[in-house]
Amino acid sequence: MSRPGRDDAPDRLYTLTGGRSRSGPDTPFDLVTLVVAECDPVAGMQSEHAAILRLCERPTAVVEIAAELRLPVSITRILLADLLAAGRVSARHPHAAVPSGLPDPDILEQVLVGLRNL
Amino acid sequence: MDSVTSDALAPASARTPLQASADNGLKIVIVGGFGVGKTTLVRSVSEIRPLNTEETMTQAGAAVDDISEVRGKSATTVAFDFGRITLDAHNVLYLFGAPGQERFWFLWDRLFSGTLGAVVLVDTRRIDDSWYAIDRLEHHGTPFIVACNDFGGPTHTPAQIREALDLDPHVPLIDCDARSRESAKRVLITLVEHLASLYAPHGAAAQGAPNSPEPAL
Numbered sequence: 001m002s003r004p005g006r007d008d009a010p011d012r013l014y015t016l017t018g019g020r021s022r023s024g025p026d027t028p029f030d031l032v033t034l035v036v037a038e039c040d041p042v043a044g045m046q047s048e049h050a051a052i053l054r055l056c057e058r059p060t061a062v063v064e065i066a067a068e069l070r071l072p073v074s075i076t077r078i079l080l081a082d083l084l085a086a087g088r089v090s091a092r093h094p095h096a097a098v099p100s101g102l103p104d105p106d107i108l109e110q111v112l113v114g115l116r117n118l
Numbered sequence: 119m120d121s122v123t124s125d126a127l128a129p130a131s132a133r134t135p136l137q138a139s140a141d142n143g144l145k146i147v148i149v150g151g152f153g154v155g156k157t158t159l160v161r162s163v164s165e166i167r168p169l170n171t172e173e174t175m176t177q178a179g180a181a182v183d184d185i186s187e188v189r190g191k192s193a194t195t196v197a198f199d200f201g202r203i204t205l206d207a208h209n210v211l212y213l214f215g216a217p218g219q220e221r222f223w224f225l226w227d228r229l230f231s232g233t234l235g236a237v238v239l240v241d242t243r244r245i246d247d248s249w250y251a252i253d254r255l256e257h258h259g260t261p262f263i264v265a266c267n268d269f270g271g272p273t274h275t276p277a278q279i280r281e282a283l284d285l286d287p288h289v290p291l292i293d294c295d296a297r298s299r300e301s302a303k304r305v306l307i308t309l310v311e312h313l314a315s316l317y318a319p320h321g322a323a324a325q326g327a328p329n330s331p332e333p334a335l
Contacts, residue, residue: 031229032143032212034136058135061143061212063200067169068133072195073229074173092141094232103234107209108314111144111234114205115307118163118299 016048016071017078028084029077034059034092048079049088056089134166139207146309147214147230149255150239151247155267155296156215157199159239162302164201164213172197173225196222198229213306218251226258235313236262237305239296243271245282252283263290263312265305 029035036059041050048069055068066076083089098104148156160168172195199215214230216222236255240248248264255262264285266274274282276291285291290312295301 030143030232031214032145032210034140034143034210055133058138059140060136061202061210063171063212064169064202067171067200070171072172072174092143094143094145096142096144096232096234103313103317105314105317107142107144108234108310108317110209111205111211112307112310112314114203114209114211115303115310118203118303 016046017075028091028093029062029080030094031063031073032061032094034061035065035080036060036090036092037088038090039088049083052079052083053088059092136204136210137207140204140210142209144205144209144211145214145230145233146211146306147216147233147236147260148239149216149218149236149251149262151218151241151244151251154239154241154244154247156239159237159267159294159296159302159305160199160201160213160215162297162299163203163306165204166202168199168201168215170197170199173229175221175224194221196225218248218254220250223254223258226254230260233260235309236260237309238262238264239294240264240266240279240283241269241271242266242274242279243269245274245279249283252285261313261316263292263305263309265292265294265308267294267296 035052035056037053037056039053041053045053048071051069052065055065062076062080063073065080066073069076071079080089080091084091096103096107148159150156157168174195196217198217201213201215203211203213205211216230238248238251238255252262252264264279264283266279279285279291280287290308292305292308294305
């Protein structure tokens, strides 16, 4: 299977995003933002958008979507921003930090419990 | 020991979906040189076969924000592996195996801001390879521990390794076998315990005051 992000000319990626190369400075998609589809793919939809909706029937991290689509993370973020703007996906953003930016001690404790239970 | 990223590609059909209740993705980064066992460690504890993806950057080192600028120029891609651990109904931990080479660090903020912490995986036969990664993590203010993967080479005392890495005495240093699930688990637990001690509230518990600043160290 070919790997578009790595082997194809950048022109192909440029086409995928309709010529855009940024998802905006306020792009809300972290690598581990969990994306959930809010609708089914519909006929005529861009194939990458349809593939994302199928992947995200259950919560799926941005980085997993990028890996499954074999696209660079930056391109994946643009596609996701389109779907979010259209209300076709929702995004569950990471909340590991308290507002001061430091990790939330409660979350760290939950991580420890989870790791010890592995 | 196998840490070549090219064999880490899993077929799309092998997907294991998360629980519908999952709502909090967390990041830990395993940093180390080529062949040090990053992918092996990720694989040891991951619930999915490690996947591989990449980010693209220009020669200037900035992440690609304008693909038109890249056309006709040689863009550089930085590939990284990752695995996943479902911790509970809500929390999902992603483990990233990241190359320690220089160009990678230009992408750190873009990819790994908000990372809980990092593990510097060291091959004690090539200790010097890890110095740069430690320097960069300190620069980015990312807390980390050092784990020495056992390749059966000559043994070094912890004091020798600390000396070679110019390691702060407060940074945990442990041995591990990246092929062992139990050992990889212990590496992660050691990191998170270190983080918990760094960020432990001082004095009275500030229940209900999430904005109260806490010293980082």
